[in-house]
Amino acid sequence: MTILVTGATGQLGRLVIDSLLERGADPAAIVAGARDIARAADLEARGVRVVELDYDRPETVTAALDGVDRVLLISGSDVGQRVPQHRAVIDAARAAGVSQLVYTSAPKATTSDLVLAPEHKATEELIAASGVPAVILRNNWYTENYAADLARAASTGVLAASVGDGRVASAGRRDFAEAAAVVLQEDGHIGEVYELGGDIAWTYADLAAAISEVVGRPVVYTPLSTEEHAAALEAAGLDAGTIGFVTALDAGIRDGALADTDGTLARLIGRPTTPLVDGLRALA
Known part of the structure; x- marks a missing residue:
């Protein structure tokens, strides 16, 4: 069985290949698809076959x-x-007659x-x-997404966001990578739609407390309205498009888009997901 990992030089792709190898996959049976194959020299050195793969x-x-x-398909x-890029892979997978296509989507994408x-919903429909x-x-947030918040809070002692009391069931990127490796290597998963998240859905007050524990100084969560958040981002020099995107993400979190967790990720990987404070400590 030959397994192709797209986006293999990205952060998730590399971890998926690590997990496949740790689970006993033959390196020669893993194909690493990369836009820039020069960045995959370390994978090739481990016996993985590297091929050029550019979604565009x-x-x-x-x-x-x-x-x-x-x-x-990462x-x-x-x-x-994303939609035309993903379509290229889906069309090629159909033409090649692959036996299984695994896609990393977003929580409750449809x-x-x-x-x-929306782009994930459209991709799922194409598949x-x-x-x-x-x-x-359907991967929830990676704890690694909070690297910038960790660094900023370490400096200022403040975690500011417009998520209200919204919760996030994050897990470590490695947790999600292991789940992908399990599904790629095992039979019996075709047709499944897995909602994957960390074992605990935490609030931003919890995030502030975890950052405080990691950086060794008090960190306070300051809840902002969407308007206050937009004004702060504008003052920091962000453009209107980025401001709209960031505040829309926070609004989604506030409304519960990332709050659900039912233990599916932990069951797939056979262990608890990485606790928030441990994930942040690894970043620090």
Whole structure:
């Protein structure tokens, strides 16, 4: 069985390959797809086959899928361009007759009001229409997403956001990578849509307390209204588009878009998910 990991030089892709190898996969049976293959030299040194795969160049996607049985489609990072990029992989997977396509989606992608959800919803619809046997991994937030908040709070003692009392069921990126590796290697997952999140859904007051524990100084969560948050971001020099995106994300969190957790991630990986404070400590 040959497994292709797209976006293999990204943070999640590398961890998925690590997890596959740790779980006993033959390096020669792993294909690392990368836009810039020079960045994958370390993977090649471990015996992994490296191929060029650029979502924006469908011919590279088709070539990368040659002889591949299972594919992990890691969602692209170019917000606004994801649907055509993902379509290139889905179309190539259908043409190649792959036995399983695994996609990293967003929480409740088909029903969520989260600003990031529409592109994931559209991708899931493309996968369903393609007829390719698939597994959907709806990943909640990575704790690593809070690296900038950690650094800022370490300096200022303040964590400011417009999420209200919204909760986030984050987990470590490695937790989600392990789940992807499990699904890629095991049978019996085709047709499943897994809502994946950390074991505990925490508030930003909890996040402030965890950051305080990690950095060794008091950190206070300061809740802002959307208008106050937008004004603060504007004062920091952010452009209108970025301000709108950030405040929309916070509004989604406030409304519960990232709050659900039912233990599915922990069950898939066979252990508890990484606690918030441990994930932050690794960042620090």
